[in-house]
Amino acid sequence: MHLMVTEKHNTAKRIASILAPKKPKQVRVSGVDTYQWDGTVVMGLSGHIVSVDFPKEYNNWQKVDSRELVNAEIITTATQKKIVSALRKLGKEADHVSIATDYDREGELIGVEALRIIEKVNKGVTADRIQYSTITKTEIEAAFSNPVAVDFNLAAAGESRQVIDLIWGAALTRYISTTAGRLGNQFLSVGRVQTPTLALLVDREKERMAHVPKPYCEIFATLIDDIEFQAKHKAGRIWDKDEGRKIFDKLGDTAIVTKLKKDEKIDRPPTPFNTTEFIRAASSIGFTASNAMRIAENLYMEGFISYPRTDNTVYPSSIDMRELIQIIGKGPFKQYAESLLKLPGLEPTRGKKETTDHPPIMPASYVEKSKLKDDEWRVYELVVRRFFATFAGPAKWAVIQAGFDISGEEFKARGATLLDAGWRWYYPYNKPEDMILPDLQVEQVLVVKEKEFVEKETKPPSRYGQGRLIKVMEDLGLGTKSTRHEIISKLYARAYVHGNPLQPTKIAIGVIESLEKYADTITKPDMTAALEDDMDLIAEGSRAEKEVEDESRKMLDAVFDELANNKEQITESLRSSMREDKIIGTCEKCASKLIIRRSKRGGRFIGCTGYPDCDFSLPLPKSGQIVVTEKLCEQHEMNHIKIITKGKRPWDLGCPYCNYLEWQKSLKDDEKKSK
Ligand SMILES: [Zn+2]
Ligand SMILES: [Zn+2]
Numbered sequence: 001m002h003l004m005v006t007e008k009h010n011t012a013k014r015i016a017s018i019l020a021p022k023k024p025k026q027v028r029v030s031g032v033d034t035y036q037w038d039g040t041v042v043m044g045l046s047g048h049i050v051s052v053d054f055p056k057e058y059n060n061w062q063k064v065d066s067r068e069l070v071n072a073e074i075i076t077t078a079t080q081k082k083i084v085s086a087l088r089k090l091g092k093e094a095d096h097v098s099i100a101t102d103y104d105r106e107g108e109l110i111g112v113e114a115l116r117i118i119e120k121v122n123k124g125v126t127a128d129r130i131q132y133s134t135i136t137k138t139e140i141e142a143a144f145s146n147p148v149a150v151d152f153n154l155a156a157a158g159e160s161r162q163v164i165d166l167i168w169g170a171a172l173t174r175y176i177s178t179t180a181g182r183l184g185n186q187f188l189s190v191g192r193v194q195t196p197t198l199a200l201l202v203d204r205e206k207e208r209m210a211h212v213p214k215p216y217c218e219i220f221a222t223l224i225d226d227i228e229f230q231a232k233h234k235a236g237r238i239w240d241k242d243e244g245r246k247i248f249d250k251l252g253d254t255a256i257v258t259k260l261k262k263d264e265k266i267d268r269p270p271t272p273f274n275t276t277e278f279i280r281a282a283s284s285i286g287f288t289a290s291n292a293m294r295i296a297e298n299l300y301m302e303g304f305i306s307y308p309r310t311d312n313t314v315y316p317s318s319i320d321m322r323e324l325i326q327i328i329g330k331g332p333f334k335q336y337a338e339s340l341l342k343l344p345g346l347e348p349t350r351g352k353k354e355t356t357d358h359p360p361i362m363p364a365s366y367v368e369k370s371k372l373k374d375d376e377w378r379v380y381e382l383v384v385r386r387f388f389a390t391f392a393g394p395a396k397w398a399v400i401q402a403g404f405d406i407s408g409e410e411f412k413a414r415g416a417t418l419l420d421a422g423w424r425w426y427y428p429y430n431k432p433e434d435m436i437l438p439d440l441q442v443e444q445v446l447v448v449k450e451k452e453f454v455e456k457e458t459k460p461p462s463r464y465g466q467g468r469l470i471k472v473m474e475d476l477g478l479g480t481k482s483t484r485h486e487i488i489s490k491l492y493a494r495a496y497v498h499g500n501p502l503q504p505t506k507i508a509i510g511v512i513e514s515l516e517k518y519a520d521t522i523t524k525p526d527m528t529a530a531l532e533d534d535m536d537l538i539a540e541g542s543r544a545e546k547e548v549e550d551e552s553r554k555m556l557d558a559v560f561d562e563l564a565n566n567k568e569q570i571t572e573s574l575r576s577s578m579r580e581d582k583i584i585g586t587c588e589k590c591a592s593k594l595i596i597r598r599s600k601r602g603g604r605f606i607g608c609t610g611y612p613d614c615d616f617s618l619p620l621p622k623s624g625q626i627v628v629t630e631k632l633c634e635q636h637e638m639n640h641i642k643i644i645t646k647g648k649r650p651w652d653l654g655c656p657y658c659n660y661l662e663w664q665k666s667l668k669d670d671e672k673k674s675k
Contacts, residue, residue: 003094004042004130005087005114007101009033010301011135012044015100018140030086041090045101049080049087050113052162054170061183066174067560070553074163084117091118091125099150100130100143103357104309105539106482108151109158115150133357134364135303156545157538164531164552168192171556172522175563176511180574186625188511188574189494192528193479193487195515198496199523200472201464201504202512211460217244221411222450223255223404225438231255231404231411241455248453252407257444259403265416267395269423271351272360273386274313275481276474281382283467284430287375288500289485295379296361304367305383309482310358313351319359321346321391328363328384336388336426348390362387385427392423400437406448413437463501477529495625495644505627510577517573518566519559527555581628584656585638590614594638596626606656618660624651633658 006012009032016024016035024035024042034043054072058064078084091097097118099111108129115127128147132139172190182188219233238244273281275293282292296308315321322341329337340346351360363384369377396419404411415437418424424431464472466488473484491497496508504512516523531552537543563570582595584606592610599605604626606618620626624643631640633655643651653659 001090001093002040002096002098003090003118004040004098004100005111006042006044007047007107007110008301009044009046011100012042014135014301014303015140016042018135018137019144029089031082032086034086034090041094043083043086043090045083045110045114046080048110048113049078049083050076050117051079052159052166053077054166061174061178066171066178067557067564069171069174070167070556070560072167074166087114087117088121092121094118094122094125097125097127098130098144098147099127100132102307102309103131103133104307104482105154105158105480105535108154109162112150112152112155131357133359134306135301136364139364151539153541154539157535160538160545160548161531161535163549165192167553168522168556169194171560172519175560176514176574179567179571180578182578188507189490190511190515190522191487191490192522192531193483194490195512195522196476196525196528197469197473197478197487198491198504198508199512199516200469200476201491201497201502202509204461204463205504205509208460208463211458213457213459214239215241215455215457217241218454218456219244219248219251220452220454221251221255221404221406221448222452223413223446224449225440225444225446227436227438228449229413229415229437231402231413234403234410234412237456244453247409248451250407251409251448251451253448255404255406255411255446255448257402257440257442257446258405258410259401260440260442261401263399263401264419265397265399267397267422267424269349269389269392269394270386270427271313271349272315272362272390273383274311274351274353274360275309276470276484277313277351278308278361278383278386279470279485280467281386281429282379283465283470285378285382287379289466289470290489291375292379293485295376296383299376299380299383300364302367303365304363304380306360306362306364307358308361310355310360311353311481312355312358312360314354314360315348315350315362315390316356316359321348324363325388325391328366328387330366331368332381333366333384333388336385340388340391340426343391343393346391382429385429389423389427392426393420395422395424396420400440402437402440404446463503465501469502476525477532478525479528480532492650493644493646495627498627498629498642498644498650503630506577506581510574510581513577514570514573518570519562521555521559583639584628584641585632585636587614587616588636589616594618596620596628618656620656621651621653 006015013035020037024037027034027036032043034041052074054069055075058069058072097115099115101107101111118125127150129150130143130147132143169191173187176190177183177187180188216237216239218237221231222228223231233247279289279292283289293308296305299305300308325337325340361383367380372380398417398419400415402413414435416435418434469488470484473479479487495505497504512523521527534543534548538545538548584594584596587594587608587610590608590610592608592614594606594608597605597607603622604620606620608614608616621643624645627642627644629640629642633640636655636657638655638657640654641656643653
């Protein structure tokens with residue numbers, strides 16, 4: 001029997017329907033659906049079906065010193081028991097196994113994990129590897145007729161990442177949590193990629209807090225020819241207010257055109273989508289990073305787009321682009337495809353990075369709008385439009401820069417008109433607007449309709465949005481195309497950040513401050529970037545997995561030396577930030593601080609630190625992590641709070657006092673109704 005193993009159930013079903021001459025038989029094995037015909041069985045995994053872990057005796061956080069985890073034994077345990085059992089059953093009967101998991105490092109490891117399970121029950125089995133980037137009939141048939149060897153080095157690279165992440169994450173999470181006294185589901189997680197990412201956000205937040213706004217002024221004049229437009233004083237930001245006033249007071253009512261410079265600006269078409277650019281573009285039209293990736297993965301599994309985890313920004317020359325544009329160019333895309341196909345040559349743009357594993361993210365087949373959910377369609381459309389835009393010509397703008405003299409002061413204005421939309425017609429996202437200036441002549445005299453003296457102040461650097469954060473992570477070598485969006489989701493789930501742009505919570509600031517001071521290796525991107533390089537070396541076969549792991553253990557041991565030397569300071573710093581994190585506002589009865597407290601029965605509430613003299617209190621929801629945000633209720637001077645529950649959208653509870661009053665009111669209303 002020939003056993004084919006794919007990464008997910010959906011891909012197994014689709015691949016079986018492509019390869020089988022007739023509709024394949026659906027057979028349940030150990031509770032797992034498989035697809036069978038003429039001596040062939042296709043089954044899907046559920047991503048990783050095993051995981052690395054420490055033996056049971058290390059489970060007790062209070063009894064086992066976190067440092068012991070650094071050199072503890074590592075075991076593999078089955079996380080998907082049904083699938084493992086089905087693999088064993090089918091593996092026994094198989095003569096040959098084809099690993100058809102996703103074609104990347106993680107996919108190779110997932111395949112090797114499955115192969116190891118099969119080899120344990122069937123020594124003589126042979127295996128090969130199937131590589132593909134899109135789940136379309138042509139590509140799947142071609143891939144299955146050209147199998148290659150399983151790449152054990154590539155899998156080893158993935159495995160070493162798992163091991164190193166486990167050791168660093170578990171040892172440091174346990175250390176920080178026990179030191180802070182936060183156990184159970186309140187633990188404070190630390191991770192090899194997660195922590196340097198969080199440090200980026202915290203460092204930015206601290207820059208914002210340290211920012212001292214500097215006042216300045218700007219001077220504008222509204223001029224009229226046949227249309228109105230605005231000119232700005234040439235100095236831009238004027239730091240000295242008196243000087244600004246002097247200029248403003250002397251301005252008369254006429255402006256003379258002193259300079260005119262006409263130019264044509266070329267706006268080049270964008271490069272093909274890699275994962276980072278795709279997430280950024282999706283995030284600019286309202287998708288979170290993890291949603292964008294989840295939807296893209298579904299579209300890939302259905303065969304509508306190519307594999308969405310890719311660093312490649314150059315289309316492979318093997319694809320017949322003319323044919324693909326024809327295939328996609330139906331329905332709403334018809335006019336765009338027709339216009340592309342009229343171009344003399346199809347020369348796509350190229351990005352900086354070229355790899356050979358996968359193409360950039362691009363459409364693989366056409367799907368009707370009615371067959372997709374609304375958000376799936378929006379992502380599909382984004383991918384199609386980007387694909388088309390990479391073949392289109394540049395956008396052309398007519399740009400006019402004009403200079404004016406108003407009572408001896410120099411003003412300037414800039415106009416831009418789109419002459420030729422070029423690629424922007426295909427890809428109409430984030431389109432800059434026209435700025436129209438009238439047709440001016442040098443020495444022409446204009447009327448100054450209005451003068452404005454505007455006082456402003458400098459703003460702190462802005463917080464990171466998800467799209468921008470993903471890009472910065474990529475630049476710093478934090479995480480991979482497959483993991484970056486997951487890391488961001490984790491920060492939200494752990495209540496380290498809230499909102500978008502991402503805002504770190506007080507506890508996040510406390511954890512990062514302690515680590516930066518006493519164990520800064522884990523907060524810097526250098527270590528994790530060096531590790532990504534090592535993993536590439538493992539994949540090439542030029543470094544041994546064990547060597548890299550041992551080196552990483554030594555580094556972590558050194559971190560623990562540092563932690564041990566500063567234990568008291570770390571404890572104090574963590575505990576004080578946790579006290580800070582509990583403060584909700586000021587008591588209206590006695591002006592003491594209001595804090596989150598635990599009741600004897602384990603519940604929680606907002607209580608007054610003036611207790612027992614003051615008995616002011618407010619109820620809080622029973623479950624979920626409480627995040628105290630910066631937003632203040634103006635009426636009650638209390639911080640708004642959010643409740644984060646795993647697997648649910650965060651609940652914006654708002655001001656706890658307002659929330660309580662509304663609740664009381666709704667109770668009374670209900671009472672009235674029932675009477
Ligand atoms: Zn009070
Ligand atoms: Zn309120």
